[in-house]
Amino acid sequence: MATQDKREDILRAAEKAPLLSPSAQRLLQITSAREHELMEIVAVVKCDAHLTVRVLKIVNSAAFGLLYPISSIDRAVSYLGERMVVGIALNDCAAHLFDKQLDGYESERGSLWRHDLQAAIASREVAQRARVEINPDLAFTAGLLHDLGKALISDYLRGTCAGLLAEIEQNQVADYLEGERHLIGIDHTEAGSALARNWKLAEVLQMAIAHHHNPGAAPPEHRPLVYAVHLGDIIAMMGGCGTGADTLRYPLDQGYGAFFDLGGEDLAAIMLDVQEEFAKIDTSLAETKEN
Amino acid sequence: MSNIIIGIGDLGASKGQDDILKTFALGSCVAVILLDPKQRAAGMVHIALPEAKINPAKAQERPGYFADTGIPALLREMKKLGCQPNARGLMVKLAGGAKVMDPNDTFNIGKRNILAAKKALWAFGLGPVAEDVGGNFSRTVAISLATGDVILSSPGRPNWKL
Structure with a gap:
């Protein structure tokens, strides 16, 4: 299938995805x-x-x-x-998306939900430490939704991980996002945005999905929250909770300094809190699902 | 054969010759691996942060979480398996400590974890004979007690031996 066809296929799937x-x-x-x-x-x-x-x-x-x-x-x-x-x-x-096995990223089943949940908790922790006002609960929701585009594009990326990682290491592409675009004409943030439009999510949530790897490009009124999700995503990946081959393959946007004072100690404290909260929520959800 | 899974902040040691000690997706965390060829024992701790002073209560509850409390705790476990009390004869390997793509080092908890682990090992006169640390990828570690092999894996690449 040609790159352009894959892109159109994915966008169609986003438009037809079941509503919330x-x-x-x-x-x-x-x-x-x-x-x-x-x-x-x-x-x-x-x-x-x-x-x-x-x-x-x-x-x-x-x-x-x-x-x-x-x-x-x-x-x-x-x-x-x-x-x-x-x-x-x-x-x-949205279990059909969260629980999808991301073969295109060579990750285990359940890793998308665990990553999204951990990023959500971290986004909220970061939002609470901002110099400007950010609604921490909204940062949590945005964190939960930020990577759903991966569920839409993963199948089209099957068998591409090793090649894409080699291209990043040889500096042929800047990061995993650019690699996705090269391979299938669309990246997970654009696919996620199409889904967010279909679901008619609030603008701030749409912006967080669209710009979580490029928060400086978000409209100024939403930028602080989008930065919180950007950092939350990275903190989850650092904590070993990524979605497979793309883990840690995205740059940190230094612009976060405009909204947050985060030193090494703050980061360590955040990571500790995030792990504790994550373990609690993850266990409670798993326990009650089996019953 | 039984898999002994070591979660974040956990530690474990074994002499069971069919056992495999395993820890998943280290990210910026560091796995300190101790091998005792004479006793045919192995141990591993999955360290998340460099120093316990950030949360002493957590360190009490789960010493493996921090480099400065995790390594002494792992050595105590090894001692229970009959390893020498002065840590003599132990072989050390390190894995993990990945970093995010960031020109500044603020977010480089991985590097701080590696340095803190080495410092804590030095206090016992120990140093790694092999390490696979840093880089922008998350590692999974499996130690086979039967062979003493330490196998690393990461999505998108073939497994490799440390």
């Missing part, structure tokens, strides 16, 4: 708005029986170690926080 569940869509709308209240989130969860059960199972899972079980959805949502509720809803309705 009504609850997930509504939750993303609410949490992307500047002003919103927890009660609005509670109301969405209450109208979705499946989501209600999942939220209650997760808050009462062993990973959270509650002394007394929580049975009211209001308390569960306020205990878990809006980001976890959004994460649970996305994990359920």
